[in-house]
Amino acid sequence: MTVQDLTAQKEFVPVHVGKTADREITKTFCCDLLSIAMGKAPEGCAWITVMANMNTLAVASLADAACIVLAEDVHLDETALQKAAEQDISVFETKLPIFEAALLVYRKINGE
């Protein structure tokens, strides 16, 4: 499943979809502490978190995540939104809790 495919999910609102939206999502990763995500987020993952912060973008970029999914209806502020566009990082928002959001991505990856 690609990042682009995720835009078709009505539960996920695309905030910014990058130029590399045809990128394959390889794994689902859940973590809210950036210090852990920094070392552990797998390359190409969809990272589900409630940490809507400028630093989330930097960590996603460092870990080379395919996209960020902000769960629980949290939102990036204006400056962070701009940064996501500048750095071309794909970000989605969802009202779903972390587990449900991750499960949905997991099922899509596994073709369920």
Add this chain to the structure above:
Amino acid sequence: MISLYYDLHMHSCLSPCGSEDMTPYNIAGMAALKGLDVIAVTDHNTCRNCPAVLAAAEEYGVLAVPGMELTTSEEVHAVCLFAALEQALSFDSYVYERILNIKNREDIFGRQEMYGLDDKPAGIEEKLLISATSISFEGLWELVRSYGGVMFPAHIDKNANSLIANLGFIADDSLFTAAELHDIKKLHGIREKNPYLDSCRILVNSDAHYLEDIREPEFTIPVRERTAAGVVEALLTRP
């Protein structure tokens, strides 16, 4: 008592996210221009631009309190201020050993530039300063006090990296005597849910990363003497 216009939380160019224009002399100059009486430059997990900040502030006739914005292991941001530069620098050494060992990538996080007393670049910090330390929020008050400083939780009204966002609520047996809000309008709502704040001095600082975001002289703090020690003493006094 002397009333001082303050801004006790801002970042210099040593913080990766701080603008490159936020050099110690530019900050002190801007603070003087705005009419602030006291500032604190509080870079992420470091006090290494404080010597230059204090020197620059003295030249501009502004009081500067040495400090840092510490990231705890829970990723709570806490501003730590010290009565003397030596205390801040020895706390800095303690913290430096406890920052996650990740090399900064300037293309992602930004440049971490140190400045000398002569207003010239004095080197680049290679270790990523913005990541978490292994120091817990639990016990942080006592730790900072043991260095002669004072700690207050930063921007408790923000939804990330704040005491309330990351740890849920303010415990009744907390020890800190002041707390920082980014937006004073949120005070009423937050205080209702966290009555501990009734016993705290509420500070409004800029958390500026750009020169233009440094606060205008609006909020004041009453001090007995116009020194860094005087400011720390005032912050230790419950209102």
